[in-house]
Amino acid sequence: MAVLTMDSPDPLTLAMAPPKDESPADRWAREQREAQARLISEQIDAHIKAEKQAMKKRGKPVKVLLLGQSESGKSTTVKNFQMAYAYSSFLQERSAWRAVIHLNLVRSINTILDTLGKELSDSRSQPQSTRSMSPARSHTRPSTAQVRPTVSDKASTLPRPSTARTKYSPSIDTENTLVNPVAGDLDPDTEDDGDGEEEASSFSTLTDKHRVLQLRLAPLRHVQRDLEQSLGAATSEAPGFRGDAAPWTRQEDLAERRPREFFITSRTGWKSALNRVKSSYNAVRRASLGSREDAGDADENAMSNKRKPYDRRRGRPISPFAFMNRDDSDDDADWSSHTGECEPQAQTAAEIISSSAEDMVALWADPDVQAILARRKVKSRLEEGPGFFLNDVARVAARDYEPSDEDVVRARLRTMGVQEYRFKFDKGGVDAGREWILYDVGGARSSRHAWYPYFDDIHALIFLAPISCFDERLAEDHRVNRLQDSLMIWKAVCGSKLLRHVQLILFLNKCDLLQKKLSRGVRVVKYVPSYGDRPNDAQSVAKYFRQQFKDVFMKQSPEKRTFYSYLTSVIDTKATAITVATVRDGIQRNYMKDADIL
Ligand SMILES: Nc1nc2c(ncn2[C@@H]2O[C@H](COP(=O)(O)OP(=O)(O)OP(=O)(O)O)[C@@H](O)[C@H]2O)c(=O)[nH]1
Numbered sequence: 001m002a003v004l005t006m007d008s009p010d011p012l013t014l015a016m017a018p019p020k021d022e023s024p025a026d027r028w029a030r031e032q033r034e035a036q037a038r039l040i041s042e043q044i045d046a047h048i049k050a051e052k053q054a055m056k057k058r059g060k061p062v063k064v065l066l067l068g069q070s071e072s073g074k075s076t077t078v079k080n081f082q083m084a085y086a087y088s089s090f091l092q093e094r095s096a097w098r099a100v101i102h103l104n105l106v107r108s109i110n111t112i113l114d115t116l117g118k119e120l121s122d123s124r125s126q127p128q129s130t131r132s133m134s135p136a137r138s139h140t141r142p143s144t145a146q147v148r149p150t151v152s153d154k155a156s157t158l159p160r161p162s163t164a165r166t167k168y169s170p171s172i173d174t175e176n177t178l179v180n181p182v183a184g185d186l187d188p189d190t191e192d193d194g195d196g197e198e199e200a201s202s203f204s205t206l207t208d209k210h211r212v213l214q215l216r217l218a219p220l221r222h223v224q225r226d227l228e229q230s231l232g233a234a235t236s237e238a239p240g241f242r243g244d245a246a247p248w249t250r251q252e253d254l255a256e257r258r259p260r261e262f263f264i265t266s267r268t269g270w271k272s273a274l275n276r277v278k279s280s281y282n283a284v285r286r287a288s289l290g291s292r293e294d295a296g297d298a299d300e301n302a303m304s305n306k307r308k309p310y311d312r313r314r315g316r317p318i319s320p321f322a323f324m325n326r327d328d329s330d331d332d333a334d335w336s337s338h339t340g341e342c343e344p345q346a347q348t349a350a351e352i353i354s355s356s357a358e359d360m361v362a363l364w365a366d367p368d369v370q371a372i373l374a375r376r377k378v379k380s381r382l383e384e385g386p387g388f389f390l391n392d393v394a395r396v397a398a399r400d401y402e403p404s405d406e407d408v409v410r411a412r413l414r415t416m417g418v419q420e421y422r423f424k425f426d427k428g429g430v431d432a433g434r435e436w437i438l439y440d441v442g443g444a445r446s447s448r449h450a451w452y453p454y455f456d457d458i459h460a461l462i463f464l465a466p467i468s469c470f471d472e473r474l475a476e477d478h479r480v481n482r483l484q485d486s487l488m489i490w491k492a493v494c495g496s497k498l499l500r501h502v503q504l505i506l507f508l509n510k511c512d513l514l515q516k517k518l519s520r521g522v523r524v525v526k527y528v529p530s531y532g533d534r535p536n537d538a539q540s541v542a543k544y545f546r547q548q549f550k551d552v553f554m555k556q557s558p559e560k561r562t563f564y565s566y567l568t569s570v571i572d573t574k575a576t577a578i579t580v581a582t583v584r585d586g587i588q589r590n591y592m593k594d595a596d597i598l
């Protein structure tokens with residue numbers, strides 16, 4: 001074995017030494033390269049120094065985590081912050097939401113077509129004796145293939161409804177579904193109003209006109225598939241998952257910490273999804289924004305094959321968002337080379353949607369279709385569900401459609417992983433100029449393990465609890481009532497030792513939907529027996545639910561702290577702007593008080 005002795009030449013010196021037989025030209029080239037490298041190194045050092053000084057001057061960023069179950073309104077709240085304080089970046093993204101809105105719309109249409117399909121097959125499967133109750137039912141039905149594709153009521157040869165309808169009997173929850181909303185699971189055998197207890201009919205009111213519409217709208221199935229493919233995994237709702245409401249509590253008991261970086265899934269979720277279709281919509285916009293947009297062409301599955309976004313200067317993963325004020329925009333410079341991938345599918349989808357506009361309007365406006373949807377309980381599910389655009393078809397399907405702010409706020413795309421938004425409040429407030437970071441998380445049960453690593457490094461937590469969901473079940477686990485799930489998460493949040501100094505702010509959200517639900521006659525006491533004989537109006541119900549959350553807060557908080565709560569409908573951007581401003585001031589004051597700045 002060779003041994004290094006003191007007499008041996010220093011291996012480092014040897015490695016750095018120029019080649020023995022270096023020519024003058026090679027030497028000149030080498031020295032040029034070395035000078036260039038020195039210059040770059042000095043520039044990086046100067047940049048880091050300037051950044052550190054700026055950081056010191058600005059102070060640490062205010063960090064806010066948004067929590068709540070899936071579809072509680074976290075991302076919608078972020079959009080409200082974005083609209084209020086980073087509107088230019090919101091505008092830059094706005095047109096890209098068109099694909100999401102189109103997908104939301106097409107899904108609603110396909111849900112209607114599915115319902116009509118069921119209606120027809122249910123009526124066909126009725127025994128002959130039932131069908132022959134009415135003389136009209138002996139009429140021969142034309143085969144679908146024979147139907148001329150025109151939308152006219154005159155061709156109708158199908159029977160009209162008789163008055164002898166099957167009695168509507170909702171097999172819904174009985175009493176005691178939610179005796180104590182904080183306690184255990186629901187009875188898995190019970191069903192609620194919103195879960196699709198549908199009443200089949202022994203005959204169909206559908207005519208040739210509807211069949212023609214069905215045929216003409218059939219291409220929208222492909223459109224849905226194509227848009228889902230273009231936008232990636234965030235378009236599907238959370239898969240079934242029978243995990244805990246607050247899976248981190250066990251970790252907390254064991255004082256187990258996992259590094260946050262492990263969980264950051266930069267460039268997944270809706271931002272990446274939007275960027276995949278963005279370029280196909282607006283070539284001019286693309287040309288002007290191409291250099292700064294964090295344009296993603298990867299969905300979550302493709303991520304592992306891509307270069308990971310990493311900010312060498314700051315030593316952390318790059319934000320997946322372009323949502324930041326101008327002087328932060330260089331954050332995403334590494335990604336500019338990915339910009340501009342064209343998604344012709346989204347454009348083709350927009351063309352088909354545009355040419356189907358009239359038929360979509362006709363389908364949704366049709367009184368027979370409306371009656372079937374109402375009877376099968378699909379109507380309220382659509383109207384009160386996320387991403388409802390059926391009342392805006394003519395506008396949304398137009399060739400030159402550009403989403404409005406309100407459209408973007410109403411659009412639905414699931415958040416995957418944890419997404420980070422950075423921005424500064426340019427003007428106003430007690431702490432103008434300070435950087436803020438909002439963390440938006442995926443709220444499905446399968447995503448909640450990713451929340452915990454953020455607990456020890458945040459100043460405030462905004463918790464979204466949709467109070468209209470008292471009669472709904474979790475998509476990922478149908479045994480669990482959604483209000484109960486919210487309360488279980490809230491309980492764990494309030495009781496968390498890591499969060500004991502964190503300012504908790506509760507948004508009792510979806511008050512507009514609560515109002516709608518109650519006005520169509522849904523009774524709270526049926527799902528929350530403890531509600532008793534209190535009035536079934538939105539104000540009383542909201543007050544009662546607020547008290548439930550407050551009780552949990554008071555009981556679980558490890559230390560005394562103030563309870564902040566707001567009744568919100570975060571799709572109402574005007575009202576939410578006021579709430580957001582109040583919350584912002586409150587968080588800033590608290591932050592500065594803690595930092596002994598005030
Ligand atoms: N009517 C009504 N709709 C709301 C309200 N808040 C949110 N929504 C809608 O509900 C849907 C879901 O909202 P998101 O903000 O995406 O929910 P989220 O909590 O981010 O959900 P995940 O990303 O799955 O965790 C969207 O279509 C929103 O427009 C509200 O107060 N009223």
Ligand SMILES: [Mg+2]
Binds near residue numbers: 075413415442
């Ligand atoms: Mg979200």
